[in-house]
Amino acid sequence: MTIALFSSQKYDQASFDACLLNYTGISISHFEQALNEQSALLCQGFNAVCVFVNDVVNEAVIKHIAALGVTSILLRCAGFNNVDLAAAKAHNIKVCRVPAYSPEAVAEHCIALMLTLNRKTHKAYNRIREDNFDLNGLLGFNLFKKTIGIIGCGKIGLALINILNGFGANVLVCDPYAEQGEYTLCDLDTLLSQSDVISLHCPLNDQTHHLINEHAFAKMKQGAMLINTSRGALIDSKACIIALKNKQLGYLGLDVYEQESELFFKNRSDEIMQDDVFSRLVSFPNVLVTGHQGFFTKEALSEIAQTTIQNAHEIANQLPLRNEVK
Structure with a gap:
């Protein structure tokens, strides 16, 4: 199997190259470009494409790559909202994903966002470097006995709940598929x-x-904290700005953003920011944004590469597909 890996970073190449040593018959070519209607031509001569969260795999792209001979789409992530599954099925293209790649990595990043926003360690770091040891403006609150609401109780949600229980928090869960656990189910x-x-x-x-x-x-408590490490479009960004302005929302921690495909995973420090919504969000002193790095641990990268290549191996050898998305 020959694979075109899009939106490739140096760390992708390192993790996939290391994993490929354990397989034969699979080769990968890395492309820095994201997969979209303009870059689909690069798929000429490949059996499969490997894509990440911000690659565009809509009907037009699928039709194009199918005509070039692509028969498989390998997602190196858990989510598949960027893939038109109906179009893939219509063109007999198999789709596989990485359903779990160290859920603890994302859960721990959630805690990092919560604690940084709450205890303002990022601001304290900058103050100390300027010999400013004033504590005013750095007041936080205990997570102990606070009520933490988790919307979605999959593997990452459960990993986060385990950590929060260690803090002594009162955990609420909203998920129509969740069973009883060490938390309280609610609407x-x-x-x-x-x-x-x-x-x-x-x-x-x-x-x-x-x-x-x-x-x-x-409906939220005034001054509540909101954390999103899942998908950017779960939040209406413009409504979020209004909630921050009127102080209904007290803290916001984002590792994802609704229009992140135009921003994240690239060094844009020499560019003029064109996204006015993003610029307004990061202008608030009680907002913390990281660039989709919740997954970014050594363990997670290794698991992503291993599962993705194993998916490719199963397809190439006509084995049962454990991670197929239908």
């Missing part, structure tokens, strides 16, 4: 109204698009 309105901190861990689909909108913000 969305109850979670929004009772939570001091809300963390999003659900997939992006028609039902969850802009799940956190102006109506959801209005």
Whole structure:
């Protein structure tokens, strides 16, 4: 199998090259470009494409790559909202994903966002470097006995709950598929109204698009904290700005952003920011944004490469596909 890996970074090449040593018959060519309608021509001569969260795999792209001989789409992530599954099926293209790649990595990043926003360690770091030891403006709160709402209780949500239970927090969970556990199941309105901190861990689909909108913000406790390490479009960014301006939302931690495909994973320090919504979001002193790095640990990169190549191996050898998306 020959694979065209799009949106490739140096760390992708290193992790995939290391994993390929254990396989024969599979080769990978790395492309820095994202897969989209303009770059689809690069798929000429490949059996499969390997894509990440911001690659465009819509009907037009699938039709194009199918005509070039591509028969497989390998997602090196858990989410598949950027793939038109109906179009893939129509063109007999198999789609496989990485359903779990160290959920603890993302859960721990959630905690990092919560604690940094709360205890303002990023601001303290800058102060100390300037010999400013004033504590005013750095006041935080205990997570102990606070109510933390988790929307979506998959592997990442469960990993986060395990950590929060260690903090002694009161955990609420909203997920129609969740079973009883070391948390309290409730509906969305109850979670929004009772939570001091809300963390999003659900997939992006028609039902969850802009799940956190102006109506959801209005139901939250005034001054609540919102964390999103899942998918950017779960939050209505413009409604979020209004909630921050009127102080309904007290803290915002983002590792994802609705229009991140135009921003993330590249050094844009020499460019003029064209996204006015993003610029306004990061201008608030109580907002912390990281560039989709929640997954970014050694363990997670290794697991992503291993599972992706194993998916390719199964397809190439006509074995049962454990991670197929239908």
